[in-house]
Amino acid sequence: MGFFLGIDLGASALKACLMDATGRPLLTARASYDTHHPQPGHSEQNPADWLAAMHSALAALRHEQAEAYEAIDAIGFSGGAHIGVLCDGAAKPLRPAIMWSDQRAHKQATALATSGEAAESVEDIAGNAPNATWTLPQLIWLGAHEPDIIQATEKLYFAKDWLAAQLIGVSAQDHHVTDPTEAVGSLMAGRDNKWHDGLIALSGLSATALPHLVDIGSMIGMVSPGAAAAFGLPLVPVYQCAIDTSMEWLC
Known part of the structure; x- marks a missing residue:
């Protein structure tokens, strides 16, 4: 009988759940990390802390359920929505990740929402009213305050996808x-399920920096030999899953 590994990147802790073939949880392990507030209204996390938490949680599962852990058949990731990780070409983060709870971009969001026809177009295209938790206002804020970061960004990941x-x-x-549940809160045209050139232009990023959009449930790769050695995992498929609020509908 096979087993499945689900990894959820939460607001304050990573949870790793080992399940049997019916979806029954066998064991869950968690590892916490800090949220930093360098200025009022700012909320950031270090992606390296997520990776360390994944090491810790998976080590706990392996210790307690070694036989099932070694028989894992597939892995999937979930997490909080539209937490952008701005990276270089090797997927190394260029700065801490701005969290969904961050409010620094409230002025940028208000400008998008109150700039007449353009604002109507943004909401109509994206299917979301601009607000400070949305990726686009955060990217516009970075363009104004940390332009070197925007210019250096070669890959924009979202948190769960970076961890995968x-x-x-x-x-x-x-x-x-x-996946679309992540992209709809960032630069995707909600009706078309594809990145929108106008929203990309507002963000300041190159279109080549955006991830490929894939369907939920798609196999996106295999555990690499290096990761297998580091985490004690078998060489099994990793599947694209959705943001946490969407995954909750399955529970």
Whole structure:
């Protein structure tokens, strides 16, 4: 009988759940990390802390359920929505990740929402009213306050997808992916399920920096030999899953 591994990147902790073939949880392990507030209204996390938490949680599962852990058949990731990780070409983060709870971009969001016809177009295209938790206002804020970061960004990941890439390997462009539940809160045209050139232009990023859009349930790669050695995992498929609020509908 096979087993499945689900990894959820939460607001304050990573949870790793080992399940049997029916979806029955066998064991859950968690590892916490800090949220930093360098200025009032700012909320950031260090992606390296997520990776360390994944090491810790998976080590706990392996220790307690070694036989099932070694028989894992597939892995999936979930997490909080539209937490952008701005990276260089090797998927190395260029700065801490701005969290969904961050409010620094409230002025940028208000400007998008109150600038007449353009604002109506943004909401109509995206299917979301601009607000400070949305990726686009955050990217506009970075363009104004940290322009070197925007210019240096070669890959925009979202948090759960960046973590998945650490298991798959980050060298192949095919592994730079996300799903519609993530993209709809960033730069995707909601009606068309594809990135929108106008929203990309507002963000300041190059279109080549955006991840490929794939369907939920798609196999996005295999655990790499390096990750297998580091985490004690078998060489099994990793599947694209959705943001946490969407995954809750399955529970």
